[in-house]
Amino acid sequence: xxxxxxxxxxxxxxxxxxxxxxxxxxxxxxxxxxxxxxxxxxxxxxxxxxxxxxxxxxxxxxxxxxxxxxxxxxxxxxxxxxxxxxxxxxxxxxxxxxxxxxxxxxxxxxxxxx
Amino acid sequence: xxxxxxxxxxxxxxxxxxxxxxxxxxxxxxxxxxxxxxxxxxxxxxxxxxxxxxxxxxxxxxxxxxxxxxxxxxxxxxxxxxxxxxxxxxxxxxxxxxxxxxxxxxxxxxxxxxxx
Numbered sequence: 767x768x769x770x771x772x773x774x775x776x777x778x779x780x781x782x783x784x785x786x787x788x789x790x791x792x793x794x795x796x797x798x799x800x801x802x803x804x805x806x807x808x809x810x811x812x813x814x815x816x817x818x819x820x821x822x823x824x825x826x827x828x829x830x831x832x833x834x835x836x837x838x839x840x841x842x843x844x845x846x847x848x849x850x851x852x853x854x855x856x857x858x859x860x861x862x863x864x865x866x867x868x869x870x871x872x873x874x875x876x877x878x879x880x
Numbered sequence: 881x882x883x884x885x886x887x888x889x890x891x892x893x894x895x896x897x898x899x900x901x902x903x904x905x906x907x908x909x910x911x912x913x914x915x916x917x918x919x920x921x922x923x924x925x926x927x928x929x930x931x932x933x934x935x936x937x938x939x940x941x942x943x944x945x946x947x948x949x950x951x952x953x954x955x956x957x958x959x960x961x962x963x964x965x966x967x968x969x970x971x972x973x974x975x976x977x978x979x980x981x982x983x984x985x986x987x988x989x990x991x992x993x994x995x996x
Contacts, residue, residue, distance in 0.1 A: 769924070808884075808971050808986030809925075822983060855923065867913045867975040867984060871925040
């Protein structure tokens with residue numbers, strides 16, 4: 767069974783440029799998460815989807831970040847415009863059973879903003 | 881708000897030895913889960929072990945076991961017979977068990993190196 771797939775693995779951009787990350791969750795997993803992981807820190811939740819509905823986006827900086835999960839499968843996280851402080855790893859995860867805390871993570875997308 | 885603290889940023893251990901990773905947390909709630917996640921150098925994080933707060937028995941998964949002290953809000957992970965593949969970042973995490981909410985709160989992590 768394929769795991770959570772993310773792309774691109776690495777992205778280097780100039781500040782003020784836009785960037786987008788894509789995630790394909792494990793087949794059948796209705797819940798999808800985007801996490802931000804700064805260097806030397808644990809992941810922090812940005813947004814959680816139940817199917818196509820964003821049920822927790824309280825930590826998403828909505829002035830520059832946006833996300834979508836059309837058709838309740840793949841998801842895209844966008845940053846526009848990117849700032850130097852956005853350099854981090856963006857992790858996508860999915861889960862099958864609600865409330866168990868067992869998340870399946872992708873390998874992450876490492877963003878460097880110059 | 882719930883917080884998770886991992887006070888040891890880094891540890892190293894010899895292969896086949898036993899090592900204990902510490903974690904403390906803060907919450908006023910009674911019904912929650914605690915987890916240890918492992919993030920190897922490839923960066924794909926995986927669940928190691930899970931503990932439900934209402935269960936007094938400590939969880940065990942093969943070489944991995946926890947020491948859950950609810951009153952002290954302590955949740956340590958013991959790795960027995962350490963293997964080279966155990967080298968990774970280890971994150972302690974907390975989740976409230978209420979209404980289907982699945983917000984995991986992670987600690988800062990601890991880098992474990994297993995030496996041959």
